[in-house]
Amino acid sequence: MEIASHLFAIAGAFVLADVDGNGTIDYIEFITATMHRHKLETEEHLVQAIKHTIYKIEVQAAAVTIE
């Protein structure tokens, strides 16, 4: 079940990367797809860092309120 879901995700990624729809991923399509993925991962890391920072600020604010 899990393998099928991974294969489905990979097939979907290939379909999205094949911009001209010719059934193959050329160099430009590969670079474009991987750069887009890298950007998404970078944005996800930024969101996680901001959430972590907000959490730490809230914890510190709660500690100050208690004291």
Ligand SMILES: [Ca+2]
């Ligand atoms: Ca193509």
